[in-house]
Amino acid sequence: MSRHFPDFFTTRGPIPVTVKPLKFGNRTYYQTTLALDEESHSTPHLKPYMDNDDEMLDCADMEENYEIVLTKSGKFSTSFHVPSSLLPFIIGAKGSKLKTLQRNTNTTIKIPRMNEKGEVTIIGDTERKVASARTQISLIVTQRKDRLRPTHFISIPLTSDLIKTNLLKFQDEVLKNPPRGVTDKHFQNPVKMHLTVVVLKILDEEELILAKKTLQNCYDEVIANILPKSTKHIVTVKGLEIMNDDPSNVNVLYGKITSENDNLMDQLNKMSDAIVTYFCKAGLAKREYEKVKFHMTVMNSSFLEDRKATFDATDILREYGDYYFGTSELERIDLCIRGTTKTDSGEIKYYDIALNITL
The missing domain is CATH 3.30.1370.10 (K Homology domain, type 1)
Known part of the structure; x- marks a missing residue:
């Protein structure tokens, strides 16, 4: 019973x-x-x-x-x-x-x-x-x-060539006169650009099977009704923000996500909330935040060996606060495996994918 x-x-x-x-x-x-x-x-x-690529979400249900x-x-x-x-x-x-x-x-x-x-x-x-x-x-x-580090995450890749090109241009401009603490290692690699929805801790094959089933069920039962395949889902990445209140001591700098479609951001929020809820109930995620804040990570101290090191983003925000990265069509949702961004020859690539669902 x-x-x-x-x-x-x-x-x-x-x-x-x-x-x-x-x-x-x-x-x-x-x-x-x-x-x-x-x-x-x-x-x-x-x-x-906060930037949630490395933190679990906490879920009471x-x-x-x-x-x-x-x-x-x-x-x-x-x-x-x-x-x-x-x-x-x-x-x-x-x-x-x-x-x-x-x-x-x-x-x-x-x-x-x-x-x-x-x-x-x-x-x-x-x-x-x-x-x-x-x-x-x-x-x-x-x-x-x-106590364990996340192993997987749900994301939406940003595949726009324009965004990749402008990210490299932004990096070159900043590194011409780098502020305190800024190095080339802070910048996200263009091939890895994505919007993180939720991070997961999956410890064995049984939990991976459960994660795939959970994402598919969430899509079939909720997401398919929110984001119909008959419509293109296009977002704009423009402007920069930080995760904390002090621009002189920053860990994460990210690009803001908007859309000319007034309904799309609301739809994305509903989609992300559904995904988080489904994975919480499956015991694979935790909720610490009221809602997911969609963002494109541009610079992150977690890319360094000293993950807690900060940098001064004051001048970056003043000079590039309205920087235009471009637009991108959101084409799929991925269940990604963390730490899988290098080929056998050592070249940087996008994450290995355990499951992807076309939007």
Whole structure:
């Protein structure tokens, strides 16, 4: 039977709930949600948007829906995939963490052996106990993933030759009299130009399959209705902005994205929000920002060995604040693999793509 469980279903006392009937075809399902107090209804404070090529997004609705089944033995059970590299953090030294989890939730938790394919299975006397154990394991997995660097990202490539040409011209102009901290290594390579939607942490083949399925489902169910294939989606890259308030100490300088089509930017915002939501619910992304800020990264300190180094963009913004890079048609959405921008011979190229969907 399918149930909706809150992320932190661990309290022992009574929990007020609201049951909502949901109709699908001729059948009615019941979704159970927590009846929270007024203070809990307030929107959590979200961080101002930063360049998100290297940061995860934080999502409160992760693991929102899953199935708990009643077995023939009268027990309740749920099964789910956990990357094998994270299983040791559930098991703990000599199985200590796993034993504690089982004792605290009064469940039996079966973990695949090392190098053995399979799912984590939780068995308990009640749905509540099973849900509690699953939530605690999900928290362990999330906390460990938070320490890892992103492996993939969803992006829209900018393929315009004009933008590539003007980016190189901009670089040449700035480097004629470079401000403090600016080197040629700060500039994005023209062949890698793209708009980042969300970054992901994918740890094995199972999660990659899930990511592909998630993007395809999002396109079929939402994006196809927002951005019809019968229309060209053209954006303009003009003007420069920074991610922080102090132009003398900058990590990221980016080109602003606009469109002559008044509806397109709104459509892109709806598309990006849908993608982030889908990947959050799949457990592959986290939401820290209210919305994605579409931008074309022009300069970034993360391209350097010292990723935290800043540069002075004061003069750049004053002289090139309205710089025109060009227009580009948005032709596809890519699921890109980070760190794959060099050929075998060492030449720079666009990222390897695990999946692309034509817009």
